[in-house]
Amino acid sequence: MEIITVKDREFTPFIREQEILRQVSRVAGEINRDFEGKDPLFLCILNGSFMFAADLLRNITIPCNVSFVKLASYEGTDTTGRVKEVMGLNESIEGRHVIIVEDIVDTGFTMRDILESLSSKGAASVSVCAMLCKPDKLQVDINLKYLAMNIPNGFIVGYGLDYDGYGRNLRDIYRIVK
Numbered sequence: 001m002e003i004i005t006v007k008d009r010e011f012t013p014f015i016r017e018q019e020i021l022r023q024v025s026r027v028a029g030e031i032n033r034d035f036e037g038k039d040p041l042f043l044c045i046l047n048g049s050f051m052f053a054a055d056l057l058r059n060i061t062i063p064c065n066v067s068f069v070k071l072a073s074y075e076g077t078d079t080t081g082r083v084k085e086v087m088g089l090n091e092s093i094e095g096r097h098v099i100i101v102e103d104i105v106d107t108g109f110t111m112r113d114i115l116e117s118l119s120s121k122g123a124a125s126v127s128v129c130a131m132l133c134k135p136d137k138l139q140v141d142i143n144l145k146y147l148a149m150n151i152p153n154g155f156i157v158g159y160g161l162d163y164d165g166y167g168r169n170l171r172d173i174y175r176i177v178k
Contacts, residue, residue: 108140
């Protein structure tokens with residue numbers, strides 16, 4: 001079994017790049033179909049979604065705009081339960097179809113806060129597109145219309161996901177060794 005070290009923790013392979021890209025392509029196809037003629041705005045949540053967003057958008061064939069917002073809610077391997085907006089949305093979303101692009105939804109608190117914020121800004125619609133979801137950890141009811149994969153609880157790293165800022169560059173997703 002392949003084991004890698006990220007910072008001071010060991011990780012084993014969990015989801016290989018080929019499967020990730022297959023699921024990203026599937027999700028992009030669903031979005032292309034559902035948003036044909038709607039000119040959506042993709043709102044990508046940094047830092048974690050950057051790889052997912054890049055691969056997703058390479059598969060989007062409809063006219064669209066892309067913007068970024070930076071939020072933080074993790075320290076080390078644990079969620080803080082508090083969302084801190086670091087860099088906000090700079091353009092109007094009034095009357096726009098917004099697709100939030102997120103790396104992972106676990107408790108749902110971050111996504112709930114984003115959805116509440118966007119609903120007050122007059123978007124025509126807001127959809128969530130997440131690479132990963134931990135359904136057993138969800139504490140908030142979130143409609144994940146576009147989801148690449150459900151995964152079990154456990155800390156993961158790679159493909160944009162980090163451990164204290166390390167491991168985002170890994171092509172595969174790795175699970176922590178207990």
